[in-house]
Amino acid sequence: MTSTTYPPREARQHYPVHVDATLDSGLNRWLWLVKWLLALPHYVVLLFLWMAFAVLSVVAFFAILITGRYPRAIFDFNVGVLRWTWRVAYYAYGTLGTDRYPPFTLAEVPDYPAHFDVDYPERLSRGLVLVKWWLLAIPHYLVVGIFLGGGWYAADQATSSDTSFADGTGLIGLLVLVAAVVLLFTGRYPQPVFDLVLGLNRWVLRVAAYAALMTDVYPPFRLDQGGDDPGLEFSTGARPTSPAGALAVTDAPASPAPPAGMRPSRPWTAGRIVALVAGCAVLLLSAALGTAGVAAALVDGAGRDDAGFVGGQERAFATETYALTSQTFTIHLDGAAGLTPESLVGDARVEVSGNGQDSLFVGVAETRDVAEYLSSFKHAQVVDFQGVDGDVVPVYRVTGTGAPELPPASLDVWAAKASGPGDLSLIWPVEEGDWTVVVMNADGSDRVAADVAVAATVPWLGEAAVGLLVAAAVLLVAALATLLLTLRSVEAGGAR
Known part of the structure; x- marks a missing residue:
């Protein structure tokens, strides 16, 4: 493999996103069959790196909006993530252009056959940052959706109900598959396919950098094929290449020192990367806890009715059978210290509204007693809900035959019950066990129809809201401290 020397940022002009690669000769015919396994460690690391990438892109968004500058340490980290992703894609199924295992680093590796870089922008538009990444x-x-696969799905959904082809690979994946099959049988990677795949990947990476706010220069609608970036020139006007077509700098004049705001940051070492990713993870956890805390506080404050119950969304049910039942709900605390059903749920309330003419019955009983009673006649159990024409409707499982011999109110199995015409309200102090709610016509006749709403007092909700918000605040402070210290340590290297 020919050694490649990648030119420094200051020597490059034209489009600020640079994607280059060199096709290795003598690729192994069989190795590509297991590269999905060999690349797994990279995929795991990239999962965490992209989490940090997303968090830091939000930070960069506000920094650009306020100051018009992309923080250099964050810029270098995010460029490194894209560079790492490109090297793994080049090794694996984004290109299959090399058998050399990708290095575990954000930094540029001059002799690796795949390269990615973005010129650092001295200033960025505060207005464009609001619209360029989405509109x-x-x-x-x-x-890009067509290149990667999502565009096929969108097009197929618009024209056909059959998504068998849309569920699969994009144009890049299909071309790489063709190259892999040719490599398997001939031992050679077709150069025209390689050039086209590189052009498609170059387009994708340019769009990724633009969407990540790294440049204000709109990506060209141009398929620049080949390993060398066609939009790259040297400040001297020359464009030397190695015998294999790889970019090289030979006797290039020393570049002037960049302005202070453009100085490169200190290298992202493994320790700094781990600290940054940990800080981003804690920040996301803090956001999740804070969101849950705010939601709990809103429900505890505005979500309770005058009687202190939470919930109570009414749904319509109707069945041709003699009874309507809920699924079994289980309350078992297994002796948890200090926990009781009263402290967790409080009181439960079931409200039932009929059509104003028939008398209804609603009761709560242990599941085994309900099962024994229902076994003698036809009944319907609510097993799920599904959306139909913008509405949510219940799904029933009907079992049993015949009609009940006794009306429900005559049984003594109910922990709580209510019956009569009009609206019914059953309040039940929750206990441990397996329980089922039953709604029937009071006389035991068929064709049960009712609107049912279930609510509970949930006494711990206010305390949970406070606890979640406090935990979120503590984690937020820890996350911000970790991120600030890490970024400052990186920026300090570029300020010297």
Whole structure:
């Protein structure tokens, strides 16, 4: 393999996102069959790196909006994540262009056959940052979707109900598959296919950098094929290449020192990367806890009715059978210290509304007693809900035959019950066990129809809201401290 020397940022002009690669000769015919397994460690690491990438992109968004500058340490980290992703894709099924295992680093590796870099922008538009990543990039998203696979799905959904082809691979994946099969039988990677795949990947990575706010220069609608970036030139006007077509710098004049705001940051070492990813993970956890805390506080405050119950969304049920039952709900605390059903749920309330003419019955009983009673006649159990024409309707499982011999109110198995015409309200102090709610016509006749709403007092909700918000605040402070210290340590290297 020919050694490649990648030119420094300051020597490059034209489009600020640079994607280059060199096709290795003598690729193994069989190795590509197991690269999905060999690349697994990279996929795991990239999962965490992309989590940090997303968090830091939000930070960069606000920094650009306020200051017009992309923080250099964050910029270098995010460029490194895209670079790492490109190297793994080049090794694996984004190209299959090399058998050399990708390095575990965010930094540029000059002699690796795949390269990615973005020129650091001295200033960025505060207005464009509001629209370029979603509105302006939409045309490119449609194109990239076809390259990567999502566009096929969208097109197929618009024209056909059959998604068998849409569920699969995009144009890049199909071309790489063709190259893999040719490599398997001939031992050679077709150069025209390689050039086209590189062009498609170059388009994708340019759009990714633009959407990640790294440049204000709109990506060209141009398929620049080949390993060398066609939009790359040197400040001297020359464009030397190695014998294999790899970019090289030979006797290039020393570049002037960049302005202070453009100085590169200190390298992202493994320790700094781990600290940054941990800080981002804690920040996301803090956001999740804070969101849950705010939701709990809103429900505890505005979500309770005058009687202190939470819930109570009414749903319509109707069945041709003699009884309507809920699924079994289980309350078992297994002796948990200090926990009781009263402390967790409080009182439960079941409200039932009929059509104003028939008398209804609603009761709560242990599941085994309900099963024994229902075994003698036809009944329907609510097993699920599904959306139909914008509405949510229940799904029933009907079992049994015949009619009940006794009306429900005559049984003594009910822990709580209510019956009569009009609206019914059953309040039950929750106990441990397996329980089922039953709704029937009071006389035991068929064709049960009712609107049912279930609610509970949930006494711990206010305390949970406070606990979640406090935990979120503590984690937020810890996350911000970790991120600030890490980013400052990186920026300090570029300020010297």
